[in-house]
Amino acid sequence: MVVASVDNLADERSKAQFDVGAMKIVWAGSKHVFDVTDRMARIVASDPEFRKDNRTTLGRKELFKNTLRKMAHVVKRANELRLTEEEASKLRFFVDEPGYLDLHWGMFVPAIKGQGTEEQQEKWLPLASRMEIIGCYAQTELGHGSNVQGLETTATFDPKTDEFIIHSPSLTSYKWWPGGLGKVSTHVVVYARLVSGGQEHGIYGFIVQLRSLDDHTPLPGIIIGDIGTKFGSGAYNTMDNGFVCFNRVRIPRNHMLMRFCQVTREGNVCLSDVPKQMVYGTMVYVRQTIVSDASWALSRAVCIAVRYSAIRRQFGSQDRGIETQVLDYKTQQSRLFPLLASAYAFRFVGEWLKWLYADVTERLQANDFSTLPEAHACTAGLKSLTTSVTADAIEECRKLCGGHGYLCSSGLPELFAVYVPACTYEGDNVVLLLQVARFLVKTVSRLAAGKKPVGTTTYMGNAEHLMQCKSSASSPEDWLKPSVVLEAFEARAFRLAVACARDISKFSTPEAGFAELSIDLVEAAIAHCEVIVVSRFIEKVQQDIPGDGVKEQLQILCFIYALHLIHKHSGEFLSTGCITPEQATLANEQLRTLYGQVRPNAVSLVDAFNYTDHYLGSALGRYDGNVYATLYAQALRDPLNDTVVPDGYEEFIRPVLKQTMRLSRL
Numbered sequence: 001m002v003v004a005s006v007d008n009l010a011d012e013r014s015k016a017q018f019d020v021g022a023m024k025i026v027w028a029g030s031k032h033v034f035d036v037t038d039r040m041a042r043i044v045a046s047d048p049e050f051r052k053d054n055r056t057t058l059g060r061k062e063l064f065k066n067t068l069r070k071m072a073h074v075v076k077r078a079n080e081l082r083l084t085e086e087e088a089s090k091l092r093f094f095v096d097e098p099g100y101l102d103l104h105w106g107m108f109v110p111a112i113k114g115q116g117t118e119e120q121q122e123k124w125l126p127l128a129s130r131m132e133i134i135g136c137y138a139q140t141e142l143g144h145g146s147n148v149q150g151l152e153t154t155a156t157f158d159p160k161t162d163e164f165i166i167h168s169p170s171l172t173s174y175k176w177w178p179g180g181l182g183k184v185s186t187h188v189v190v191y192a193r194l195v196s197g198g199q200e201h202g203i204y205g206f207i208v209q210l211r212s213l214d215d216h217t218p219l220p221g222i223i224i225g226d227i228g229t230k231f232g233s234g235a236y237n238t239m240d241n242g243f244v245c246f247n248r249v250r251i252p253r254n255h256m257l258m259r260f261c262q263v264t265r266e267g268n269v270c271l272s273d274v275p276k277q278m279v280y281g282t283m284v285y286v287r288q289t290i291v292s293d294a295s296w297a298l299s300r301a302v303c304i305a306v307r308y309s310a311i312r313r314q315f316g317s318q319d320r321g322i323e324t325q326v327l328d329y330k331t332q333q334s335r336l337f338p339l340l341a342s343a344y345a346f347r348f349v350g351e352w353l354k355w356l357y358a359d360v361t362e363r364l365q366a367n368d369f370s371t372l373p374e375a376h377a378c379t380a381g382l383k384s385l386t387t388s389v390t391a392d393a394i395e396e397c398r399k400l401c402g403g404h405g406y407l408c409s410s411g412l413p414e415l416f417a418v419y420v421p422a423c424t425y426e427g428d429n430v431v432l433l434l435q436v437a438r439f440l441v442k443t444v445s446r447l448a449a450g451k452k453p454v455g456t457t458t459y460m461g462n463a464e465h466l467m468q469c470k471s472s473a474s475s476p477e478d479w480l481k482p483s484v485v486l487e488a489f490e491a492r493a494f495r496l497a498v499a500c501a502r503d504i505s506k507f508s509t510p511e512a513g514f515a516e517l518s519i520d521l522v523e524a525a526i527a528h529c530e531v532i533v534v535s536r537f538i539e540k541v542q543q544d545i546p547g548d549g550v551k552e553q554l555q556i557l558c559f560i561y562a563l564h565l566i567h568k569h570s571g572e573f574l575s576t577g578c579i580t581p582e583q584a585t586l587a588n589e590q591l592r593t594l595y596g597q598v599r600p601n602a603v604s605l606v607d608a609f610n611y612t613d614h615y616l617g618s619a620l621g622r623y624d625g626n627v628y629a630t631l632y633a634q635a636l637r638d639p640l641n642d643t644v645v646p647d648g649y650e651e652f653i654r655p656v657l658k659q660t661m662r663l664s665r666l
């Protein structure tokens with residue numbers, strides 16, 4: 001079959017104005033990371049055991065067993081190839097299938113590392129690393145998820161036997177949602193209310209064995225299972241999100257994770273001299289990883305939509321000649337290029353957040369807790385911002401691919417279904433933004449007391465200027481000045497935060513004001529998070545970046561990211577008086593020019609993500625652009641096309657046709 005579309009991507013690639021190889025290194029983070037990532041992606045792509053194109057057609061049981069097989073193959077290959085932790089984690093990533101290994105390595109192990117004493121780590125981590133036990137993380141209950149202090153499960157110390165009794169006192173206290181819990185995990189870190197000497201002492205983590213290591217049956221007192229089928233075909237249904245009820249299950253005292261709080265043999269509760277929020281540490285860690293992951297999911301959707309938009313042609317020719325590539329339509333560009341820019345923006349802010357997390361961890365180890373509130377606000381806020389934008393963007397990419405985007409073979413429906421719970425898990429996005437708002441209001445009220453803001457709120461120290469400044473932009477080109485862009489973002493965020501703090505003070509109590517103004521507070525929190533992303537992107541493009549034209553492309557993307565946000569939130573920029581309507585128009589004009597500049601580079605900018613066709617899993621996003629032949633081949637492989645005459649013809653089609661014939665004779 002002759003496929004004209006293949007040439008389109010080759011043509012597109014020939015137009016690139018930058019060194020794609022160098023951009024690949026920038027995207028990966030370093031040459032070393034690029035090499036590891038590339039090698040692992042190829043290993044997965046070339047192994048038929050990791051095939052995933054049939055996932056959306058499998059029933060739940062088959063799908064789950066298929067995932068178990070893949071996870072076992074991951075462990076086998078990691079051992080055979082003697083992969084390092086970094087390599088094995090990339091290998092799992094490219095297998096691209098949610099499974100119990102994510103929770104074992106992503107939450108169970110970090111919970112023990114973060115909250116266990118050295119002795120406990122020495123006992124449990126080798127077992128977990130060798131996978132002699134499989135663990136998960138059970139915090140959420142049927143009745144409470146966001147409100148962690150509202151959890152009902154109890155861990156009552158029994159000094160007679162030196163044990164804790166783990167108990168679920170009500171249906172709403174059943175643990176509900178933990179991934180890996182339903183069918184696989186042998187162990188779990190359970191979050192429960194510590195009770196000793198008849199008194200409650202707060203929420204802590206406890207390691208509980210769930211299933212026999214001999215025959216996998218639940219241990220006495222444990223009722224356990226899967227919570228049921230979830231949204232979408234394939235998607236997150238590969239995971240056994242589970243429920244568990246504990247009926248007075250006894251565990252040894254030293255199974256409580258005791259780094260921050262110790263219970264003695266006599267039942268005395270000794271709190272270490274650390275903030276009690278340290279027990280939330282695993283959530284902070286995972287939120288930080290979710291920010292990095294957002295850029296992967298977003299870039300994957302954008303890669304599919306950009307390549308397909310270069311292949312797809314509609315209208316534009318009066319004489320039946322060659323039609324216009326949909327990527328050339330300004331409307332398509334204005335929907336797609338900001339998403340491309342956001343993928344790069346999230347990649348860089350994700351890298352920065354990793355650094356921030358490493359920094360705060362180092363300080364915590366030296367008993368310096370001063371940056372913990374900021375680390376919490378940044379991880380919570382950026383988790384919320386990046387996952388919300390990414391989930392919406394995947395759906396937008398589906399629409400950008402027209403009708404074919406709705407086919408499972410486009411890869412986009414499953415990507416959306418698997419990604420969208422990121423807006424909920426590890427903290428509902430609105431609940432997390434309210435945490436950021438709380439931090440901002442506190443920062444603003446401390447300003448009044450003469451306290452200098454630090455870290456990501458340093459800009460608020462420039463209070464007088466930010467409250468009064470008027471943007472100096474008087475031409476479209478002025479919107480390419482980092483100082484002009486940053487000032488507008490900082491002024492908007494600061495003015496929104498100050499207005500919230502001021503309005504809250506008018507209520508009888510701060511709590512009442514906070515509750516009533518929570519809509520405004522969420523907007524202020526988003527504005528602050530956008531300051532962080534924009535300033536990190538600007539910082540990145542001001543560095544030395546090797547490779548012909550690479551820096552120039554990143555500058556274009558950086559300004560697209562910032563200016564599309566000014567357009568999107570123009571109401572806020574205008575109502576806070578940070579810019580005038582004329583300046584908003586100039587920003588839009590500049591944005592249109594930038595779209596024109598990115599256009600010839602768009603395909604190469606997504607090539608720089610270096611995704612294999614296996615990872616993309618999309619007929620529309622293939623590297624070679626052979627879209628139509630692939631769509632057709634995949635349609636032929638659909639189970640419905642196994643027979644020409646469908647199952648059910650005799651029972652349900654033939655009688656209807658016969659009946660219609662009878663009726664027409666009447």
Ligand SMILES: CC/C=C\C/C=C\C/C=C\C/C=C\C/C=C\CCCC(=O)SCCNC(=O)CCNC(=O)[C@H](O)C(C)(C)COP(=O)(O)OP(=O)(O)OC[C@H]1O[C@@H](n2cnc3c(N)ncnc32)[C@H](O)[C@@H]1OP(=O)(O)O
Nearest residue numbers: 098102103106139145146148277280289293376425426427
């Ligand atoms: C296919 C998979 C794709 C992607 C996965 C990608 C990567 C992940 C990698 C590995 C993981 C593997 C798989 C992931 C998939 C799914 C995993 C999902 C796991 C879960 O969902 S686990 C459950 C998560 N649950 C939550 O997040 C609950 C949310 N709720 C909370 O965090 C809190 O309860 C709260 C913060 C909303 C409120 O808590 P509170 O009532 O105690 O607090 P207050 O509001 O009163 O605040 C008091 C005080 O404490 C400060 N604070 C709050 N939280 C923290 C914190 N975490 N750290 C530091 N400080 C904190 C707060 O600021 C207040 O301070 P102040 O000074 O008094 O103002």
Ligand SMILES: Cc1cc2nc3c(=O)[nH]c(=O)nc-3n(C[C@H](O)[C@H](O)[C@H](O)COP(=O)(O)OP(=O)(O)OC[C@H]3O[C@@H](n4cnc5c(N)ncnc54)[C@H](O)[C@@H]3O)c2cc1C
Nearest residue numbers: 137138139140144145146177178179421424425426427430
């Ligand atoms: C796919 C998936 C995997 C998960 N994996 C795990 C896991 O491994 N381990 C685990 O322990 N948990 C897990 N969870 C549970 C997850 O962490 C919780 O669902 C999440 O924290 C949200 O809590 P919730 O369900 O109680 O939502 P709710 O808090 O009930 O939210 C419902 C609505 O109420 C709103 N709301 C709640 N509180 C407030 C407030 N104070 N102000 C304003 N609005 C509010 C929310 O914005 C939301 O719109 C998983 C969930 C999913 C979907």
